[in-house]
Amino acid sequence: MITIRDLHKRYRRTEALLGVDLTIPTGKVSAFLGPNGSGKTTTIKCAMNLITQDSGSVEVLGVTPSKLKPEHWQRIGYVSENQRLPDWFTVPQFLDYVRPMYGSHWDRDFEKKMLADFELPLKTKLRSLSRGQRMKAALLSSLAYRPQLVVLDEPFAGLDPLVRDEFLSGLLELTETEGWTVWISSHDMEEVERFADRVAIIDHGKVHLEDDMAAIQERFRSVELVFPVEPVKPALMPEDWVDFRITGRSARFTATNYDESRISTELHGLFPSLIRHEASAMNLREIFISLAKEYRSKREVKA
Amino acid sequence: MKTLAAVMKAEFRRAMPFLPWIAVTQAMTYGAHTRWAMEFSAQMIALIEWLSGSLAALVAVRSLWWDAPLRRTRFLATKPMPILPLIAGKGLGLSLMLVAPFGIVEALVHWNLGIRGESLMLGILQMTLLHLVALAVLFPVVWWWRGLASAIFGVALAAAVVIVSATLVARQPGNLNPYSGTPNSLPFSLLFIFVSLCLLLGLCSLALPLLRKWHRTRFAMFAVLSAFSFYAGLRIATRPPEPDETVYPELVNLIPEQSIVGLKRFETLTASVAGGLAGRDFATSWTYSKLKLDDRSLTLMTPIPGDNWSVNGMGFLLRETLAKRFGGGFLLNQLEPDDVRPALSVVDDGTCSGPGRSIDLELLETRYRWDVTVDLSLKEGAESSFDGSRCRIDKVTNGNGFGRSKLKGDIVGGVQVSFVMSDVWIDMLWNRKKTYDPPSSGVAMLVDPSTGKAEGLQMIRMSGFTGAVQRVYYSLMRPSYGDIRLENEGLNWSHDLRLVVMQPRMVGRVAHAWKSPGKVRFAPIESRQSPPAIPVAPSGVDIVKWVGLHPVPSREAGAEEVKKWFDEFLPLMKSLDKPNTDHNIPTEADNAMAEFVKNHPDVAVLAVRAWWDFPWFVHDSISRNLPRDVITRFPELATNGFIQSCFRNQGWTADLADAACDKARSGQTWAVDSILLSVPEKVGLSEEEWLDYFRMRRAVDVYNALADKVVPRARMDAEVDLILESHQTHAGIKPSSAIFELATARGSESVPRWLKEDFQRDIERKSPDFLSLARRLDACFNMPDMDLPENSVEAMKVKTTWFLGVDPSSFVFNPAIRKYQLRPTP
Structure with a gap:
């Protein structure tokens, strides 16, 4: 679904990505882990055409990100904690705005179900909602059309545990029943461990580990x-x-x-x-910490 | 379609907090153009209109920036939003929310002010189109940028360059208001701003490396299209008005002058042509529609701080219009006399002079008449309609005026007038015959028909774009107004005054095209700067010894050597110029000077005016020793005034005739006037060329010099008759002295009447000039025999008293003696 090869990106003096290689297979939930500043969001933004890479190749749904057309975006659901929403809308107005873009892909029943599950206030403007509620609204607007590829950049920020649990359960169910491909970056190891089929760990702009969850648990x-x-x-x-x-x-x-x-x-x-x-x-959190320490000590030695 | 509707709905929802404020500002705009707001100043109304415009712009910019396609952080970046529904939805939504209210308010303003029909429709179209253009410009302006910093930089740069460019375009001669000479820029500048913005945004995008990297083809296409659109816009914005006919004068006058504007030295080329017989029927204004030096256009982007517009006959025609309506003559203050010659200047940076230039020029003469559009008795509530517009006198006061401080000589009184006029220019875009005719181009006056006096009022144009409510405040009758001479002593406020408004109506345009026969070489007239003094000679140097040691350079000597010799010799000669002493010039020095003049007359002649203290005896030596072949050797000296006077004194003027002919044909008659008038029969100009020369100068000395010498008197008289016909005036109006003299030479029947009325006016002013009148009587009238006293002053009084006692129609012109005399009794 997504293939990334030797991806490089530099922000002025900072090398953000140093040759990322990553594959997000179809029909699986792939977790993208890494410490702060490791390059997770930059990689996702390159894949979503929000920034342009310096070199390397990215393919999403078989095309390079700059060639993604509306018909491609109808199959992609992207939610980021940094995403700006049109906050002058109420939630129903927001959905009224977004819905026509997806035409027949939009599932009104699914929309209603999520709306009920998320318990979002209907008469409050988005700008007045809490961070978690805004994230729920964003998730709702990005999932109601049942996208084939779901890209979630730190989606759990601000979500309360109950909603997070329900959301993840729903996501897993959909993944299994509808064959969704999910690419999710997160710090929440316990949650990721519950649903991720694959895990990739990035550190300092390079992916050091990429494998199936079961294999990792078996190996570590x-x-x-x-x-x-x-x-x-x-x-x-x-x-x-x-x-x-x-x-x-x-x-x-x-x-x-x-x-x-x-x-x-x-x-x-x-x-x-x-x-x-x-x-x-070892659980995923322990593996991540262990690897992170190892990478840090290697960098120190190198320095 | 659903997406488009969703985008439109989103626009309304986004703008919802602003909509009440938009409604408020639009209501204020409407209110500002009602009678209720008569007390608002023009600045206040402009402020309100700018407020509503700025609020609309803010809403539009905010909306466009949020969804700017090049901003990757925008919400829609990862949404399946096609660009066309987005643009269409935004355009429609913003048009309905922001543009439509302007059109609606415009319609309401017109309707409320009683303006209907075509003006109403054009007003709505103008206002709607104006704001649609503004909205259309905002799309590329706001959408082109990836980040806020580059947007601010780019837009600011674009705005700065556009303002400068639009100012230049607005100053193009073709864009000047034919009635006022002020820039007539609005529609053209708007167009120009649009295309300039496209180009500038293209240039600014060079600062966006990503764009350059990933959209090279798109950028190249954009740059090419921008360049074409810029060129097209420039052509349209600077196109001259279309003339009704083009005439080709034989001669023109081109005067190159050096002038200093700020810290820069410019050369100004002033052109005038024959024609422009403004007078009884129409006034004329002039602009350059083309001026090319060596195929380089000077009218396109050359800054023109000089005068590139002139008007002829406006004051005259206003007086005539008043006189026709009310009878009698009118004295107008605040108006220039009518004898302004059509002379236009264009400024260039040093290209007029130097090597010869070919010149291709076209002067556009716009003819217009002044119509009385309002004539009301000065009473409160008086109202009249004209051309769909209305005028009403709201208030007349005799006591304290409208709050202005009173100065000595002021007559306290005031009138408040409201004008309702449509200020529509949009049809200029498709009707090139139409001129921009703002209501303010009229002249408002308070007229006293019983005394034949009139006082100009200041017309205040309402600012902004909407149909204008015009207002006139006039609180005090002031006998002096800036530099304007007041001929009458003010109106008597208690009399039955009338409010008269006259407005210009164009009746046609004539282009006067002329090409130089070849390369024209100019010697620009230098700006008036004090020439330097001759340096002091070194002490102890004896001029005789010096001359002995330094022989005069031969004809073949180099320029440097000649200059060095003269620069040393002149101070020595100057040292002989001592006050209160006889100028005993040593023979050796005198001979050396004579030899130098013979060998190098050009250096000697040009030195005469190069120094302010040039010794008179050197001057005398040059004129005595100037060789006759100087013009053969240095033809460009033919225009030198000193040479001309020397040749005249020597009786050699005919030698200059050929050079004068060439100069006249190359547009420099001004430089050879004395030659042309001295020996016209020797100058090889054709009869038509001579007639054009006369039409340009229209003076009695030219008439006398040419008549029966190079042009048959009958043709000259016919020309004079044309001039006089256009200046035939009603009683009480004094013609210019040039017209008076021409009329006298021609034997016009009006001359005795003019003379008498002029003198009677002087008597009324208690400043009669008996001497001047007596001289004119002696020169132009064959006085009957009368007993004149010995005392010349007394004799003068007798003559003038006799003249004033005779009915002017009793005089008749006697062509044999070319004087007026009493009509023989049958």
């Missing part, structure tokens, strides 16, 4: 090591061990490509005094 393990005395960090370690830390007589690292049969041999080879080791599954 937190490994704890116990020693009789405080160990010494070996000079050379397998490349898929990241975020290695020693605390007294124990040590901990993240194995990014965990293999039970292989790791025991590697551990005893590097640490002959190892008393025991224990591998535990």
